[in-house]
Amino acid sequence: MLIILSLILYSSKVKIKTLKTSLSYEINTNKQLEISTKILKLSIIELQTNVNDLNKTINTLVVGTKPIANTLKTGEKEVYLTFDDGPSDNTSKVLEILKDNNVNATFFVNGHPGYEDIYKQIINQGNVIGNHTYSHDYKTAYSSISNYNQDVNKLNSFLEGIGIPRPTLMRFPGGSNNTISNNYGGKDIMNKLTSEEIKKGYQYIDWNVSSGDAEKMTESKDIIIDNVMRGSKGMKSIVILFHDSNPKTTTAQALPIIIKNLKERGYVFKTLSINSPIIHFK
Template sequence: MENVNEGLERQRAKRKRVARMKKFIVTTILAFMVLTITVMSVLCYQVLSLKKELRELSKQVYVSTDVADSNEMVDDSVLDDVYKVDDIDNIAEEGDIPKVYLTFDDGPSSNTDKILDILDDYNVKATFFVCGKDLEVYGDAYKRIVEDGHTIGMHSYSHSFGDIYSSGDAFAADYNKIHDLILNTTGVDTKYYRFPGGSSNKVSSTSMSTFINYLNEQGAIYYDWNVASGDATSQAFSSEQLVDNVMKDVVKYKTSVVLLHDASNKNATVEALPGLIEALQEKGAMILPITDETTIIQHVNVVQ
């Protein structure tokens, strides 16, 4: 009888061990499955986040920030090396009086009033290709550009390459938005336009002829530039270097359209402006705002 009881005890103990082992195996498998699902969920979330970031990066190449701005701005520095366009009819000859058009992109900003003050001090008129900004902050700056006798033009509303150049409809919507902002704020029905990145930009996935044709339909004229100060680049030029960058090129042309910027982070441009104006005046240059009489400077002037 005793042997029978011992046998039963051993069987019970064995069954318990087997049950514990099964429970351990099942628990381990379940834990592994939960861990796997958790890891996969995290990875999926990271992949989706990376895709979102890539989409944003595709829209905006470089972002320059202005704490007072509600719009994100794109720096044109990715396109630094595509703006070397010579026009044989515009090459300066001996005895020519150079015509120089100082143009400021990306404003208005906290630097715009400083630039307007300097221009006023020298009695010089320029051209401002503006973007869409908060009117509560910059409404007076739009108005002052016009009231001070400068030319105001369009540089898109959002300056977001990925949005503006995504389609003809997107470009038209953005164009109408910046055109109406300028008209309603200043009373000027401007027809001057500068493409973000220029008409020769390498960012647009849509043929630039689509946008050029649209501007033609609106009776608008787009201006590029043939002299770049370098203030759009990621390289930190000093104010003296910015002046040198301009002066070495304006001597080449009868008409020079100079690319400058009045975004909030362009302090070197503000510092360079007095010296630049004085250097141009010493060369006998006529510093003018863009008008209907201005020689049109375009990188892409044939619709294909």
């Protein structure tokens, strides 16, 4: 009897021990599962963040590499005349020439109080205004991202004050690959600014043909014509850089000939918009 009892007791002990072992195994497994779940949750969050970043990069890339002239049919050619740094007294002459030739252009303007009527005339004639900062001063604009945005906003407020809506287009003073800005905002300032302004909803446009009218205070009219006609040879879609600040009198003189020549080459004149071919140096 005693032997039987001892055997039962022993067998119960063994059972309890086995139960304890399997229970502790389960507890451990549960703990491990909890840890794994936490790690998994963290990984998912990380993945989501990465996907978001990737989407942003894709957007920037799509915007940045939108093919030039992607909407053009075979044989079609387009030209975007752009005038920077105005308005000035010269702008009235430019506007008259555009009107006489039944074409429009895009003006990347700065802040020039006293020329309010000219800003309005630019718009009323069907042209487009883009932001080229209020000051066009490299130190003022390029010392930091917040300084740049302040300068851009100052021009926006000035334009809104005379009834012109906030532009969606901008052109960086000196273009998006200028290096003078590095002296004020550091080596990376243009990289930071180009992505920052796209994020803010602006589109910045550089150019693929330069009239060269900024090479000298007042460049010769014939050189300006030659620069444009040679620079645009064989191109389907051209964005030409001109200036309409006060000393650029020869630009206005060259303009009727340039328009005539481009028309003869079959170009259609258009104004820039957020959907136009995007020309980015950077």
